[in-house]
Amino acid sequence: MTHGGELNAAIAKLWSRQRPEMLRRVDVVEDAVAALLEARVEPEQLTEAQRAAHKIAGSAGSFGFGQASDRAREIELALRTGVSLADAPRLSELVLGIRRDFGPETGDGDGDAQRKQSSAIFDTTAFTADVMIVGGERERAREIQAQLTRRGLRAARAKPGDDTALRSDAPIAVVDLIDPLAHRFMDAAERDADVIVVGLANDAGLDARVAFARRGGRTLLPGDLAPREIAEALVAIRERLTENGARVLVVDDDPALIELVKGALRGRGFDATSLGDPVHFWQTLEAVNPDLLVLDIEMPGYNGVELCQAVRADPRWAELPVLFLSVHSDPDWVRAAFAAGADDFLAKPVVEDELAQRIDNRLERVRLLRDLAGRDALTGVANRRKASEQLSRLEGLARRYGQPLTLAILDLDHFKQVNDSYGHETGDEVLRRLGRKLQDEFRGEDVVGRWGGEEFVVGMYGMPCEIGFDRLEALLVNWKHERFVDAMGGEFGTTFTAGVAELPSTADSLDELQRAADEALYRGKAAGRSRVVAAGERAAEDVETVDIAVVDDDTALVDLLTHSLSTQGWSVRVVDDGPTAVAVLASEPPLLRARVVLLDWDLPGLDGIAVLRRLRDRGVLRSSRVVMLTARGAESEVLRALELGASDHVTKPFSVPVLVQKLRQVVGGR
Amino acid sequence: MIDPEVPEVTALVLAALLVLAIATLLGHAIRQRSHARRLAQPLADARKTVTQAVDGRATVEAAVTAARALPFDCRITVLADLAPTLRGLQRERLEGVAREAGVLAAAAGWAESRRWWRRLQAARLHTLLGGGEGAIEVLLRDPSWEVRAEAAQWGALHPTDAVVEQLLAMLADPRPLPRFAAKDALRRIGRPLISPLIDLLGRASGSEAAAALEVATAVATPAILPAAVRLSHDELAETRARSAVLLGVLGGEAAIGTLLALLHDPDPAPRAAAADALGRLGHWPAVAELTGRLRDQEWEVRRNAALALRSLGSPGLLLLRRALADDDRFAADVARQVLDLPDAAEEVVVP
DSSP: OOHHHHHHHHHHHHHHHHHHHHHHHHHHHHHHHHHHHTTOOOHHHHHHHHHHHHHHHHHTGGGTOHHHHHHHHHHHHHHHHOOOGGGHHHHHHHHHHHHHHHOOOOOHHHHHHHHHHHHHHHHHHHOOOSEEEESSOHHHHHHHHHHHHHTTOOEEEEOTTOHHHHHOOOSEEEEETTSTTHHHHHHHHHHOTTSEEEEEESOOSHHHHHHHHHTTEEEEEETTOOHHHHHHHHHHHHHHHHOOSOEEEEEOSOHHHHHHHHHHHHTTTOEEEEESOGGGHHHHHHHHOOSEEEEESSOSSSOHHHHHHHHHHSGGGTTOOEEEEESOOSHHHHHHHHHHTOSEEEESSOOHHHHHHHHHHHHHHHHHHHHHHHBOTTTOSBOHHHHHHHHHHHHHHHHHHTOOEEEEEEEETTHHHHHHHHOHHHHHHHHHHHHHHHHHHSOTTOEEEEEETTEEEEEEETOOHHHHHHHHHHHHHHHHTOOEEOTTSOEEOOOEEEEEEEETTTOSSHHHHHHHHHHHHHHHHHTTSSSEEESHHHHTSOOEEEEEEEEOOOHHHHHHHHHHHHHTTOOEEEEOSHHHHHHHHSSSSOSEEEEEEEEESSOSSSOHHHHHHHHHHTTGGGTOEEEEEESOOOHHHHHHHHHTTOSEEEESSOOHHHHHHHHHHHHHTO | OOOTTHHHHHHHHHHHHHHHHHHHHHHHHHHHHHHHHHHHHHHHHHHHHHHHHHHTSSOHHHHHHHHHTSOHHHHHHHHHHHGGGOOHHHHHHHHHHHHHTTHHHHHHHHTTOSSHHHHHHHHHHHHHHOOOTTHHHHHTTOSSHHHHHHHHHHHHHSOOHHHHHHHHHHTTOSSHHHHHHHHHHHHHHOHHHHHHHHHHHHHOOHHHHHHHHHHHHHHOOGGGHHHHHHHTTOSSHHHHHHHHHHHHHHOSHHHHHHHHHHTTOSSHHHHHHHHHHHHHHTOGGGHHHHHHHTTOSSHHHHHHHHHHHHHTOHHHHHHHHHHTTOSSHHHHHHHHHHHTSHHHHHHOOOO
């Protein structure tokens, strides 16, 4: 499913949950219009209806009901400016129109059923694990779970026919095929290509493996394997999921040739795995999940042609490049190799450069695809998704081996001014240069990625915070000497601010680590920029730091926003009235610090503009950006908000993807 | 002893009678056929000449001469056949031919006949061919109801004050056909009716007023409004209902106010008529009152109120939709039925 499709599906689910509440609001408006028609309307009723119309106007459009939103806005405007009986026909028409927009209603019972069903669906999203252990003897499953937990993976157990197993979102499932109900899980897994199914079976022969693979299984492990070994295999599979470099599996019974190939590949940044005994071929193939396979033809047990045929017989490996190495250079063997599905054939003795070049050629396409998917096109460092995956892997390693993981988030100072003053091309050059600088400075196990806009992230595995801090400081000193030339030939330099945090001393999870580093970065910004700040000091303070604070009392809209923003990886905190917003955001010291505050205009207790004024007076706007959410389109009111320090305003109803894009820009343009 | 000759004599007598009867019939048929053959040409000539005279292509005298050449009943046939299709000058010419040919004079004479069917024929001829002033007016009070009804038809074509008065009086006729004929005639009279009708409505009551209101609904002039309002308080429920219908045609604030009051009439007919009238007037501010009538004890009132609400657009539809949840299941039921009608179903999303 595409990202847009997922978002739409999520919005549809949210709508099914919010619909009753939305219809209740329509009821409130309708009650007021009916009372107006019956000449028994009270001012309080009109005020309540105006509030309900305001909420419909603000959120219906975001659920895809743009026309309903327009109608509700017209009602709100009419109610605000005062209505008489003469307005009743138009108001009635608008109310009926909104009901038409929302579609036919179901009875209360149906609605409840629908809500319950939705809740059940949502419940599955809360169930997260890295590995799902399905079936098998209880004690053995518990032991595997314990082994996985020790290795930093979240593991859960379920019966093969259990809903928990079928609805799990764990990327890996280990299934005991001895369990009589295992086929039920396999039936479900066959339909879900995203799950890597690892089977445990007494019969782990080639035939059984092919049959298992055809049912959607990935790796078949012998059933008598110790829990520790199973856990190790699962960890290896898990790590393969998040690894960066292209993987080559070399199957040859000649240790010398293996060393030769490995040497050739290492020099080009590839990860080579060797296998001397073809009997374990399938198991190794599944575990390594290679990008290229190098096969010898003549081996004990199975020859290379037979292995190649087995590989090609499995649709999942149909695209895997296969290169043959053999002393048999006679036409029959070569023909047999190509007939089995070989992509290339190289006769032994192998010339190292030629082998390397041929492998390189075959992997070029793989490399290109990987680069496209995981690299930031401008700076050449990992993109946010890839960097997040790598950081997650480092987190697992750090936990497993008790090593520290230091995370730094860097942000170029006044980058918006660079773009504005020297043009975007020059701005891009600054980003490119910083990307290169970071790649030069941090290598090996370190993760370097572009976090978004002018923000970079560096993950330093096995490195304490103090050393990471020093490296960043050294980089900053070095960076300050970097000179850039603008289009007019003038020279200028830039600085950056960085926040550094360490796992586990300043944070317990990767999310917390990111927040801590981000918060340290904010402190550095607030303190005047061009510095590196460690998160240690802040850990002592009771300040919650989030990416986005949503200040809005419309529960439907808040639900939608929270879901949408969270799926973007942003931390979100919701405040539902004006006085609380002031208390948590503008207190001294603040209880909540947000990079962006989405501030609704019409709030209970204290309206958005008053909250904005308090935030400005307390200096909160120096570290937080405020985006006003308003159903008001009046120029003067928008200007008023901008004059008070709001960074932007979004008119309700708004498109969620557009809002997310705006927030990216706001967060990035800090 | 039995005379064997007797049955034979009887048979012979019967046979003779049969032969005589057949001979008589055949003779009559032959005579008729001979008569028709003899008249065919003069009848065709007379039709042609009368038609030409009516059309202005022959003189009235020629037509009269041709008509007079025919037996009297044939003369009537020729003229009566043409009459229903003629108007204006052509009709006046035909009336001239009829007069000169002695047909109208004969009809005027028949109007005084002691035999009712002759008077009826007189009224019919004068209705068809014109004339009859003085003679037919009397027949509006004829003891025979068939004659009165036919005379009313003549009266629609000769709406003198006296005739109109008499027609209005006929609204209280004890027999239905003369009443119906009088109403029909009055509706066709139009403007000359207004003044006497207002006078009647000003003083009438009961069933006479109800009939007059029915006529007034066809005329529908604002001058009738005060009388209609007055009759909305008539003792007879039918009269109040008729006044509601008339008020629904007349419109205006006074009419609306009266109709809103009639929604609470003790009898169902005026309530139903008032609900219908408010719907026809498109008076949407009445939606609240009409919604109240959805709980009426009488089906017709509930139905008319619901249909009126539907015809009042969004305000009515909105309240109808809300009535679906009414505690009164009859109100909810009628709302459901009306909202299920195709045009309303497109507008309103019902639960």
